[in-house]
Amino acid sequence: MARTKKRLWGFDDGEREILTAATAEIPELRAVIARAGRRAELGNLWVVEASVGELDEIYSLVEALIDGTRSRRRRDQLDGMRATLCTSMDGF
Secondary structure, rough: OOOOOOOEEEEEEHHHHHHHHHHOHHHHHHHHHHHOEEEHOOEEEEEEEEEEEHHHHHHHHHHHHHHOOHHHHHHHHHHHHHHHHHHHHHHO
C-alpha cells in the first residue's frame, strides 16, 4: 500500500487536546492535527484527510503515549485513538 494514499481520520475534543499537547514540538504532526476540521454530520468530530504515512506516525506517537501513562482513563482514551487510527489506515 502506498504510504501517500489519503485517508480520513476523526477524533473528538479530548483526543484533539491530547494530540495538540503531544505534537507541540513535532511540527510535521502538529500540522496534520491543525488541518482537521469539525464535521457536524459526524457529531462534531474533528476530521482530517491525511496520508497513511502521517497516520502511521501519529499511531506511533499514540503508542508512545500509552507506554508513558499510568492513568487508566487516559490509557482507555489512547487505546480508542489507536483503534480508530487502525481503521482509518486500513480503509474500513
